Amino acid sequence: NAGVMQNPRHLVRRRGQEARLRCSPMKGHSHVYWYRQLPEEGLKFMVYLQKENIIDESGMPKERFSAEFPKEGPSILRIQQVVRGDSAAYFCASSPVLAGTTSSYNEQFFGPGTRLTVL
Amino acid sequence: GESVGLHLPTLSVQEGDNSIINCAYSNSASDYFIWYKQESGKGPQFIIDIRSNMDKRQGQRVTVLLNKTVKHLSLQIAATQPGDSAVYFCAEKIQGGKLIFGQGTELSVKP
Numbered sequence: 503n504a505g506v507m508q509n510p511r512h513l514v515r516r517r518g519q520e521a522r523l524r525c526s527p528m529k530g531h532s533h534v535y536w537y538r539q540l541p542e543e544g545l546k547f548m549v550y551l552q553k554e555n556i557i558d559e560s561g562m563p564k565e566r567f568s569a570e571f572p573k574e575g576p577s578i579l580r581i582q583q584v585v586r587g588d589s590a591a592y593f594c595a596s597s598p599v600l601a602g603t604t605s606s607y608n609e610q611f612f613g614p615g616t617r618l619t620v621l
Numbered sequence: 622g623e624s625v626g627l628h629l630p631t632l633s634v635q636e637g638d639n640s641i642i643n644c645a646y647s648n649s650a651s652d653y654f655i656w657y658k659q660e661s662g663k664g665p666q667f668i669i670d671i672r673s674n675m676d677k678r679q680g681q682r683v684t685v686l687l688n689k690t691v692k693h694l695s696l697q698i699a700a701t702q703p704g705d706s707a708v709y710f711c712a713e714k715i716q717g718g719k720l721i722f723g724q725g726t727e728l729s730v731k732p
Binding site (some may be wrong): 506533535537542543544545546547550557558560561593595609610611612613614615 | 655657662663664665666667670710712718719720721722723724725
């Protein structure tokens with residue numbers, strides 16, 4: 503039973519280029535979350551998606567960042583025109599919807615992260 | 622505002638001793654709390670969780686205590702081992718989905 507998969511694990515981009523980060527949730531999980539972690543800091547929430555829907559994007563920068571979770575395929579976090587300040591580790595987590603529970607109690611399983619370096 | 626913070630940024634313990642990592646949270650509406658362990662270069666790994674209607678929960682060698690009166694969360698690790706060395710984060714879940722993480726405490730276990 504594979505865990506959350508993220509690729510690439512390391513990504514180097516020059517300023518102004520686009521970065522695409524992919525996340526495949528655990529089998530059977532329909533909720534995906536993206537977090538960003540700067541060095542020596544905790545993870546900061548960015549966006550919460552279900553299949554084909556953005557549920558909460560309150561942590562996403564208003565410009566250059568977008569996320570999707572299509573009906574088929576992985577979730578994509580896209581950063582356009584990257585700047586040095588975008589350099590960070592980006593983590594994806596997934597959770598199931600357990601029958602009879604609210605989403606509040608669903609454990610989030612994290613992937614290994616994508617480390618983005620902007621030169 | 623929303624914030625989850627830790628009292629100690631680093632903790633060094635002797636192998637075999639017990640470790641206690643503390644966390645303060647600020648949102649009274651949070652109903653679910655989780656402790657994660659993060660090793661270098663890896664994603665956070667779930668350790669233990671607790672709902673707001675509980676004040677204590679035990680796992681294998683770990684115990685989480687929740688004090689809602691003072692908005693305090695702690696993680697106790699019994700008989701700490703070198704493999705426990707990592708950064709530990711507390712997180713609270715509010716508004717249904719997102720987690721709010723604390724800054725992290727680095728636990729170093731001396732053999």
